[in-house]
Amino acid sequence: MTDRLSSQFAFLDEIDRLKAIERATPIGDNSRPENSAEHSWHIAMYALVLADHAGPEVDISRVIKMLLLHDIVEIDAGDMPIHMAHDAEAHAAKEAAAAERLFGLLPADQAAEFRAIWTEFEAAESADAVFAKSLDRVQPLLQNLAVGGGSWIDYNVTMDQIDTRVGVKVNRGAPRIWQFVRARVAPFFSASR
């Protein structure tokens, strides 16, 4: 049992480093970039609050678990901003190695369980993963909106790009939420570009 706790605390100590991984979007007062740990908390709260907009086949407790651990690979692989051009295959390989190392700190049964949940999230096929991905993509829009542009300005983003890179995917898992958020976001782009 002590061995089990040793592995569990080795993991819990190590994931503290997610607090130092910076994202492209700022926090709401625009004072600094958001980090991936507080982002993970925020989208877990999105899941808790927006649960009633998920389909009946979605298990919100699983979605929350998925969102809590989905970014842990960034400790080794870094955050990849959605609007930044990159080699998707190379980045995916980096994340897979990160999942091996980081979840591998846990006892074997938990390592396998966490890796499976992370893989399910990445695959974006199950109902839980599709809803979780929708929330993960929608939160940065509202962060950018709150600060008058944020990473939209840094990456020179257009409403068309929002629709194709974000909208299509949010719409799959949470069409009502997408309709609502799109209506809030669109005026920024018609006003500024």
Next chain:
Amino acid sequence: MTDRLSSQFAFLDEIDRLKAIERATPIGDNSRPENSAEHSWHIAMYALVLADHAGPEVDISRVIKMLLLHDIVEIDAGDMPIHMAHDAEAHAAKEAAAAERLFGLLPADQAAEFRAIWTEFEAAESADAVFAKSLDRVQPLLQNLAVGGGSWIDYNVTMDQIDTRVGVKVNRGAPRIWQFVRARVAPFFSASR
């Protein structure tokens, strides 16, 4: 439905401010104080990872919800370090007012639900709340240990105080975890004081 989403997003936008609430403990690389949003993520991960050390009557999904929202009142009331002398009654009143205002941004049914979960956490009587409180108290010990003292040094804390202010409560909800963590923490105090 749009009204419901408006209230839900008003709440989700507002709670972004938890990312600016500083705690007494530092993050693991000792570069800055931990904020309450990333702390909430970290202890939700504690619950996920340490679930197998909870009693059979504990519902881990409820514990995770509780931990995700337990610190939101700090947006208005601030964080009160456990080792800092303070007027407990005045602080509790501030937190109750904060819960009214912040959870009150949500649709009425959710406002009532979140307030009830927060009240249950604060009361520390149900099995879920007792386990949640144990994790909330244990994480700062490991943060302080990681940085060679942290808020223990700022507040001149002794092992006796750790035992009475933290140990008794962690022991109630998670005796095996307390035994393990106490053994890790105790050498710091015998070496340095």
